[in-house]
Amino acid sequence: MVRIGIVGGTGYTGVELLRLLAQHEDAEVVAITSRAEAGRRVDALFPNLRGRYDLAFSEPDVELLAGCDLVFFATPHNVAMNLVPELLERGTRVVDLSADYRIRDAALWSDWYGEPHASPQLLDDAVYGLPEVNRQRIAGARLVACPGCYPTAIQLGFIPLLEAGLVDPAHLIASAASGASGAGRQAKVDNLLSEVSGSFKAYAAAGHRHLPEIEQGLADVSGGPVAVTFVPHLLPMVRGIHATLFARLGAPGAKSVEELHGLFTARYASEPFVDVLPVGMLPQTRTVKGANHCQLSLVVPQERDTVVVLSAIDNLVKGASGQAIQNMNIMLGLPEDRGLGQVGLLP
Amino acid sequence: MVRIGIVGGTGYTGVELLRLLAQHEDAEVVAITSRAEAGRRVDALFPNLRGRYDLAFSEPDVELLAGCDLVFFATPHNVAMNLVPELLERGTRVVDLSADYRIRDAALWSDWYGEPHASPQLLDDAVYGLPEVNRQRIAGARLVACPGCYPTAIQLGFIPLLEAGLVDPAHLIASAASGASGAGRQAKVDNLLSEVSGSFKAYAAAGHRHLPEIEQGLADVSGGPVAVTFVPHLLPMVRGIHATLFARLGAPGAKSVEELHGLFTARYASEPFVDVLPVGMLPQTRTVKGANHCQLSLVVPQERDTVVVLSAIDNLVKGASGQAIQNMNIMLGLPEDRGLGQVGLLP
Amino acid sequence: MVRIGIVGGTGYTGVELLRLLAQHEDAEVVAITSRAEAGRRVDALFPNLRGRYDLAFSEPDVELLAGCDLVFFATPHNVAMNLVPELLERGTRVVDLSADYRIRDAALWSDWYGEPHASPQLLDDAVYGLPEVNRQRIAGARLVACPGCYPTAIQLGFIPLLEAGLVDPAHLIASAASGASGAGRQAKVDNLLSEVSGSFKAYAAAGHRHLPEIEQGLADVSGGPVAVTFVPHLLPMVRGIHATLFARLGAPGAKSVEELHGLFTARYASEPFVDVLPVGMLPQTRTVKGANHCQLSLVVPQERDTVVVLSAIDNLVKGASGQAIQNMNIMLGLPEDRGLGQVGLLP
Amino acid sequence: MVRIGIVGGTGYTGVELLRLLAQHEDAEVVAITSRAEAGRRVDALFPNLRGRYDLAFSEPDVELLAGCDLVFFATPHNVAMNLVPELLERGTRVVDLSADYRIRDAALWSDWYGEPHASPQLLDDAVYGLPEVNRQRIAGARLVACPGCYPTAIQLGFIPLLEAGLVDPAHLIASAASGASGAGRQAKVDNLLSEVSGSFKAYAAAGHRHLPEIEQGLADVSGGPVAVTFVPHLLPMVRGIHATLFARLGAPGAKSVEELHGLFTARYASEPFVDVLPVGMLPQTRTVKGANHCQLSLVVPQERDTVVVLSAIDNLVKGASGQAIQNMNIMLGLPEDRGLGQVGLLP
Incomplete structure (x- = not known):
């Protein structure tokens, strides 16, 4: 089982990662962080997950996350770019759902996001996680920047x-x-x-x-x-x-x-x-x-x-959390569609 | 008071005409037709109108409509083009909310609507009722084709x-x-x-x-x-x-x-x-x-x-029934905004 | 024209008062307060009001409000009960849409709202503004507590x-x-x-x-x-x-x-x-x-x-702002339905 | 693999059966009937199923259905009660999602549904499919009447x-x-x-x-x-x-x-x-x-x-198609939650 961490689990991409990973046979979520909700059970905040996770939100903590095989950042921009360098150094792979590593040009990033980039040295390494274009590079990546919706x-x-x-x-x-x-x-x-x-x-x-x-x-x-x-x-x-x-x-x-x-x-x-x-x-x-x-x-x-x-x-699946798991599967050499068999809910 | 008839009063543009005309001080709806609902009170079908109209749907009937000063057609296409000629002959003015008289080229009309036009001789007379372009011509018109939404x-x-x-x-x-x-x-x-x-x-x-x-x-x-x-x-x-x-x-x-x-x-x-x-x-x-x-x-x-x-x-007001009343006001020499003072419902 | 003030005009009951009063022929809104939006035009916040009001939000100010004939409080609880006493003293009538004066028993009010009542001396004077029960008392009231939705x-x-x-x-x-x-x-x-x-x-x-x-x-x-x-x-x-x-x-x-x-x-x-x-x-x-x-x-x-x-x-009309205007009409001796002729928006 | 038939597959409980059964590892839908859509691929009508079923709607046909191990009726009332007797005789088990076999008293059924019951002789055999009450009887049933929503x-x-x-x-x-x-x-x-x-x-x-x-x-x-x-x-x-x-x-x-x-x-x-x-x-x-x-x-x-x-x-899952599959699982001796692991879609 791949040990998974999620940073910023109280947003919609966070709960969607949990929904999808609950049905992924090779992955186990072992840590999910939230400063605001630390200590609260995830199924108290998201009752659709009752019976699926025996897990509470933790304070963000590098030790905890570094113990994971792969960490998803389901955060607003400006969080991942500060934490990812240390995680990568310690061998944890990262799929960032935020915008921090999507733009290769740090100056352009700053123009649009209004602040300097905190880890521009990683921008060349980060692979833009659109599998339909970059599948080969994703397979070898340690940091994938998941595209926007x-x-x-x-x-x-x-x-x-x-x-x-x-x-x-x-x-x-x-x-x-x-x-x-x-x-x-x-x-x-x-x-x-x-x-x-x-x-x-x-x-x-x-x-x-x-x-x-x-x-x-x-x-x-x-x-x-x-x-x-x-x-x-x-x-x-x-x-x-x-x-x-x-x-x-x-x-x-x-x-x-x-x-x-x-x-x-x-x-x-x-x-x-x-x-x-x-x-x-x-x-x-x-x-x-x-x-x-x-x-x-x-x-x-x-x-x-x-x-x-x-x-x-x-937007929350192929536009965020589903595509993030698709990227994870590719990075880890798992079947690309593992855990992604959900059928559209019609009506 | 202007005596108003409405043909096809059971659709959304029909009930919207009734809503707006209920607050129009110079117009009185005296006839509203519906083959399917003939005999039923309008406020039984549209309870928002309770207390506003003491009126029932009638069978479509030229005599009845010809007794009106102005008739609105709130019908699907292919109704007005059959009835309007006789109404105009008898001196009743018409605002058609359907597509029948919007296209000046009868052949083009037929291409898109899949049938011959029943009264092509009126296409030249009909004025396209976009007041922001055709206000002067609307003022003198006896037949106005109200634009689509x-x-x-x-x-x-x-x-x-x-x-x-x-x-x-x-x-x-x-x-x-x-x-x-x-x-x-x-x-x-x-x-x-x-x-x-x-x-x-x-x-x-x-x-x-x-x-x-x-x-x-x-x-x-x-x-x-x-x-x-x-x-x-x-x-x-x-x-x-x-x-x-x-x-x-x-x-x-x-x-x-x-x-x-x-x-x-x-x-x-x-x-x-x-x-x-x-x-x-x-x-x-x-x-x-x-x-x-x-x-x-x-x-x-x-x-x-x-x-x-x-x-x-x-779409039901400036895109249909409101614009129809705006056209009516212009045709009848009334203030153009008479009965159209509604404020947008926000939230 | 009755000079109207509105305290707390940025909420939904505030904008609804403005929508309804825009069509009230005997009332003019001369002041609308909001600490957060002071200086901003009301139609910048609520663009449905464009062309209806040439008015900006003001800082809450007793002088300004005391210059009105009648003031509506469209505020959360705990605002009116602090300001109303002075307004009443200065002869301004009040319709409070909040909960402050609805409960006659100050202790019961405190149990449910979690704080002491700031002007319990007015609770006996305040008339509960359900016209279908209290019309006579409303007519003579200087303070009406408008019912909840x-x-x-x-x-x-x-x-x-x-x-x-x-x-x-x-x-x-x-x-x-x-x-x-x-x-x-x-x-x-x-x-x-x-x-x-x-x-x-x-x-x-x-x-x-x-x-x-x-x-x-x-x-x-x-x-x-x-x-x-x-x-x-x-x-x-x-x-x-x-x-x-x-x-x-x-x-x-x-x-x-x-x-x-x-x-x-x-x-x-x-x-x-x-x-x-x-x-x-x-x-x-x-x-x-x-x-x-x-x-x-x-x-x-x-x-x-x-x-x-x-x-x-x-809930925003008969459950709040419409009923508030109905109460105002009764208090001021106007026809009870003045400005309240809107037809339900169906569909 | 259990061979499944669905009668009346064009309604919402039909497409929901297909959605859920697409993820059921022991069941295969081999026939789905619809008089109106016979010949049309199911994924043309319900594009959420693209890639999941290589199947078209068929005319309702007893031979076809009798070849199934179990048939779901996802029909309005008055269909199952006419077809079920022959299917049961030929050894096909039935889960009826309609109302036909829910009421044990045929006269009461007729009072509410306005017609005589077509197969009252089966009412005693039919088991009301609320597993939380009738699990043991469902396990041995050949006809289960799935409860209403x-x-x-x-x-x-x-x-x-x-x-x-x-x-x-x-x-x-x-x-x-x-x-x-x-x-x-x-x-x-x-x-x-x-x-x-x-x-x-x-x-x-x-x-x-x-x-x-x-x-x-x-x-x-x-x-x-x-x-x-x-x-x-x-x-x-x-x-x-x-x-x-x-x-x-x-x-x-x-x-x-x-x-x-x-x-x-x-x-x-x-x-x-x-x-x-x-x-x-x-x-x-x-x-x-x-x-x-x-x-x-x-x-x-x-x-x-x-x-x-x-x-x-x-209403479409525990209130209809999910409960129907839960009943099927019990009838067939499969794990009761087989194919029913979906997590609620929040938000």
Whole structure:
């Protein structure tokens, strides 16, 4: 059994790690930390876990964590980058679900996160944990930076087009929407049910922190700079991210939807968690709710020169904790889908 | 008092007309038809109207309707186009909330609606009821075709940019989302709460019937052809349309967001129901819930060459019944905002 | 025009007062206070009010408030009881939407609210603002304690039965449910959309602060002690309270549902805001959404000896700000329904 | 592998059986019938099942079903009672999720369902599939009538009190609420999102078809007649049933909440799917979402003579398809929790 530690277990990605790991036959959570809830049983805070864990939150403690084989950071940014160096030195591997190691350029990271990076020396070592692009490097990594939720949905949708050089990389458009759990389990007026329910809005349209991560990842596969106009929206629901992606093909009729569909199915043929839907079927967030899947679909409206890609994931699973476990499985040489067999909860 | 008839009063635009007209001091609903509910009191079907109307649904009947000064059609397409000719002949004015008279080209209408138009001779007479564009012609009209909900939100967002010739009209993008009431009060599995709640999806991405209406309206203000990639989405909520619009400016830095904001505020300065938000404030559907307002905002992400316009309306008010009453007020020479003073229901 | 002040204008009852007063022809809001938001325009915080108010939040200030004819306290408990004495002395009338003056027994108040009462000398003067019981006393009051949301829905449902002595007052049961706006606009994890949406639960079942208020009010009409088992629940929605009330009739068949319906319709015949539905029609919270109405219905299941009363209100309107304005109208000798003509927003 | 057939696979209990059985290591679904969708792949209708089943809906056909070891009926009432006799004759065991075999008295069944029973000769053989009461009889059964969703939640809450003779059986009260999936995947206006979302109501308060089933089951454990006042409500959400149960103890102070809690924990100590929460913790439907658990809690408000029991299940799991699989496991001698290890989806 792999001994697992979780730092920051009181947020939604923390409880989701616990939900998924409860069904993972090769992993055992031995430590879960929370400064605020230290001493409290995890199933007192999250009663869905009753009968699954005989475990209480602990104070964050390096000794405790260093005794684990692998530690997940399910924390806001600015926590992992301070603790990870010592853990790595002591031989513990790390999957960081936060943003701390996602951006390779420390100066760019600082621009977006408003503070200096605490361990920039690790940025070269950290592997960006999108298995569909970096599987080999993840297998050998000791530190994996798990992608953000929007970046996962958006990159998986654009990658085949950019790899094939079919679209204008300078004018990509991503109109995406997230359930409120993406904002975390923080006490903020803006995320109250009474503020969010029955309403829809864009937010951070002038610049969301996931933008540099998206552009970095897409530039890698594109082989040159890309520019994405990214507008996130807040959905009146708990789980799910849906991205509606627009890209300009060379000319009207340059590619039929069937050709593009063929391209996508070929690209993802061996991917266990990316599902290209048949032409005409569009993804819904509910079909991947609770599951580690990304569902993709393609449309070329009016057979003009704009291709639309639709991408749906569960932000807490393929967009966070599920993908983190997928990365863990790859790092540890386990079957990649171990513990990730959940079926989407429909209805 | 203006004597009002409503055809098709059992749908959501019908009950919304009744809600709004209950507070209109110059109008009295004297007839409301429904084949299915004939004989039933309107407040038995819609108990929010108890104490407001002493009225029952009637069988559709031309005599009854011809006795009205003005008739609203709150019907699916294919009803108004059969009844309107006789009503007009008999001197009754009509505001049609359905799609029957929105498209001037009868052949194009038939392509999208799958049947011949029953009264194409009226298409030239019918005035497209977007007051922000056609106020003068509405004032003299006997037949007004009230715009669709998506077309209202999308056109109001693009109009200033196209009138000013600032953006590429051949590559407009509209990613829009609607509450489920937009699908009407029809018994369909797809619109059950259990199918829609807690989920989000695009639909009709390959071609939605509102597309030709949007392109016709924008071509009118643009002075040349336009092409819109329009992707509608279904929101897990009842009321509201939000459109996220993307257009290409000539060059990066061509226009600052402040300049564009100035353009929009000037364009809509005298419009009672279009509200251009201050720079940095983004619209939410909840702030216009139940109200006849459209709220607009502008962003130029990263100061690149793409402008984003955000537009929010209540699909049943400014997107349907409120705009219908606004048109009625203009047609009848009443103050344009008569009966439309509702404040958005927040929270 | 009556000059109105609002203390604590940043909560949901505050914005709801502003929404309703925007359409009140005899009242003008001249001051609205908030320590946290002082200096900010009200329509910057609540954009549904754009174009309706040219007003900014002020620091709480007795001089300012004493210049008003009437002040609403839309505050948590423990604010009004400190400020009201001076306002009354200076001739300003007060409608307190908080709990400070609802319980006549200062010791009982302290038991439930955990602190001494700051102005117990006013408890005898304060009139409990349920117009359906206390209209005459409200008309002459200078201080009205506006009922809580649950107490309004529950008392209106039990009153006719208790006044008529038809049910066992020692074993009343109230199973009631509230939308999340009842918890206020406070930053609390428990009220996040991600915590509340798609779920249902009871809370405070061992003792909710509205219990003594309910029992006091029902004892008044019953003429003797009553005991209520009151279990509140949290609904995954914004607005609305629904109470399902159970009481034991003397014997099976003691009263038919028609007899009880007759009793209720007679009791509320002249009440403008209580609507007893026809037998067989059950209330829904959506039919009173945004409106100052209480809808009631009666059932005697299986014609046994238990009567069930169903009661629905909008917690922010008849359960708070609407009722507060109704009280204001009575206090000022205005028509009781002035400014309260809103129709429920259905759908 | 047990060969499984499902009749009526296009409803919510059908797709839920498929979701749960996809993770059951000893069962294989070999046939799933639907007249309306015959020939269509199950994953075309329910895309959450993509990659899990290579199966299409078939026409209902006795030969096909008789080739199965066990058949689930996930149908409306009136289907199973016509097909089951032949299946049993041919040696196929049956778990019926519908109401056809739940009521032992055929005349009572007819009163509530409005038609004669088609196979009353089987009513004595059919075992009511509440494992917490009938485990031994289920183990030997060839026909199990799976309980309704409300009856499961309500009976599990009342059983310990009635078995112990602690409460008045003639005056039980059950105020319960269900998510909209309980109404099934039927095209009905009443279940549209636009009708249900953001609202709450009681329904069928004068008599719901689950009442006789509840009273029959409780009479069995009580050893004498019981009378339940049962009021169901519709929640604006998809999954979950919550029951708030009230019963009269002999006298105030007769039993402390701790004593009652001890009674419940003892009664359900060996039950794998009933979880009595610690005193002070109340159940939420979200903590059992997607899981086969019932969570129970007890309160004695004000230490008076009324005990309140709170009970939460997922209506589609412990209230239907999960319990059906639990019954199957018992019938087949498999571990009772086989395939039922799902953790509640929180948030």
